[in-house]
Amino acid sequence: MAPDNSENGIEYEPIGVIHTPYDSLEGMPIQPTGARGTRGTVVLDEEYADGLADLEGFSHCYLLYHFHGSDGDARTTVEPFLNASERGLFSTRAPRRPNAIGLSVVRIESVDGSTLKVRDVDVLDGTPLLDIKPFVPAFDVPSEVEAGWIDEADEDPERRRSDDRFL
Numbered sequence: 001m002a003p004d005n006s007e008n009g010i011e012y013e014p015i016g017v018i019h020t021p022y023d024s025l026e027g028m029p030i031q032p033t034g035a036r037g038t039r040g041t042v043v044l045d046e047e048y049a050d051g052l053a054d055l056e057g058f059s060h061c062y063l064l065y066h067f068h069g070s071d072g073d074a075r076t077t078v079e080p081f082l083n084a085s086e087r088g089l090f091s092t093r094a095p096r097r098p099n100a101i102g103l104s105v106v107r108i109e110s111v112d113g114s115t116l117k118v119r120d121v122d123v124l125d126g127t128p129l130l131d132i133k134p135f136v137p138a139f140d141v142p143s144e145v146e147a148g149w150i151d152e153a154d155e156d157p158e159r160r161r162s163d164d165r166f167l
């Protein structure tokens with residue numbers, strides 16, 4: 001049943017769970033570009049299964065989820081995986097944040113009942129799912145893009161692997 005968010009603050013309930021081959025933070029990819037080909041299964045709670053209708057026509061979708069292995073944290077700087085210096089939290093994708101919400105663009109392989117099979121997943125097995133949205137180039141890809149300090153980062157995001165610094 002959907003949560004009642006009408007009063008005092010916001011409370012989300014997971015709508016499903018993301019299964020992946022990654023059962024440890026050590027050595028896993030840090031972004032979908034580093035997880036190319038990795039298969040995952042998104043299992044939606046039955047009550048939301050009808051919401052997957054029409055998604056099969058899209059090649060990619062966003063998964064929004066809760067970083068369940070990381071405590072929420074109000075610190076405003078972090079040392080990200082890609083650089084050996086502190087950065088402002090909101091210029092990073094670090095999992096330890098005030099609201100531990102992650103997002104990944106993944107490739108859709110199939111939709112079957114309440115199950116969505118995807119590729120290129122960069123999340124831990126058992127990650128609670130908050131939402132799914134289609135990736136739409138006409139909505140989501142701006143014509144000119146700069147990626148700040150990440151454009152000049154020390155490390156290649158495709159090759160860089162995770163550790164447990166954000167536990």
Ligand SMILES: C[S@@+](CC[C@H](N)C(=O)[O-])C[C@H]1O[C@@H](n2cnc3c(N)ncnc32)[C@H](O)[C@@H]1O
Pocket residue numbers: 025028029030031032066067068069070093094095101102103104105122123124126127128161162163
């Ligand atoms: C840098 S974050 C990026 C995730 C997502 N693509 C984003 O931009 O929000 C990816 C890292 O978060 C960590 N991670 C993945 N799933 C997690 C989970 N469920 N709980 C805590 N940490 C997680 C792992 O260290 C992984 O390498």
